Amino acid sequence: MTQSPPEIPKDWFKNWFNDQYLKVYSHRNQTEAKQFLTKLPIWDDIDRGAFCLDLGCGSGRYAVEIAQHGLNVIALDLSVPLLLTAVKENSIPKQILYVRGDMRQIPAKPVFSLIVSLFTSFGYFSDDEHQQMLRNTKELLKSNGLFILDIPNPKAVRKNVLNNRFSIRIEDDLQIREERYLSDDGLRVIKYIKLDCKGESKEYYESVRLYDAEELNLMFDNCGLISKYPTQGDYNGEPFNKESPRMIYFTGVK
């Protein structure tokens, strides 16, 4: 195992989010999505029948729960395999529309009461692209709309990279080797994933920008987004503290 981060293919996110991703992250399941959404303090403030945009919806585990709360959901993702799973397993025909598209290129019309970016669906691109995405998200929100952004807490990630650099586990017929690194500038977490299944090996990568609270608040401020509810630190509704695993922001138009 090398100590320096491997070379990351620029468009790693176009290949990785496939059926094997769902196995590697099988603990990120429907039960977790339901628990998280049920405890959110937001539902009384959003009209039933309002429109929600799920940015990076994956297999639709959140879209289907948001629809159960009475919203209409446009669920967008780039991955064809994950969208196929979503349509097969998490369909509510009159309420959820699954759409293939790039979250960096959405025509901005202020029609959404809720926009969500959940379980680290933000941070794959450049700083400029991330700022532009936040600007665009603000333009997509109605004046009283809410944007939920759920990203990892950099402090928890850095600790995990240090204490858990290498791991190996079995999930069904899949052997999963994971190596975790920080980029040379310390601003991104990089994961190398090697999967072995029935004699066939595949390699994948993740590279996610780690934003701390200060940087992110500046980015929100730059595009006219302000906090609407206290930041949460996990999927159980606990308030954020320095050791929290997640940073879950609830912002809206200033």
Ligand SMILES: C[S@@+](CC[C@H](N)C(=O)[O-])C[C@H]1O[C@@H](n2cnc3c(N)ncnc32)[C@H](O)[C@@H]1O
């Ligand atoms: C970590 S997964 C989270 C999926 C889902 N939110 C969940 O919690 O299960 C990130 C998702 O973002 C999608 N994604 C990555 N790049 C994208 C892009 N440029 N445009 C749209 N979706 C993208 C991936 O295909 C993947 O489904």
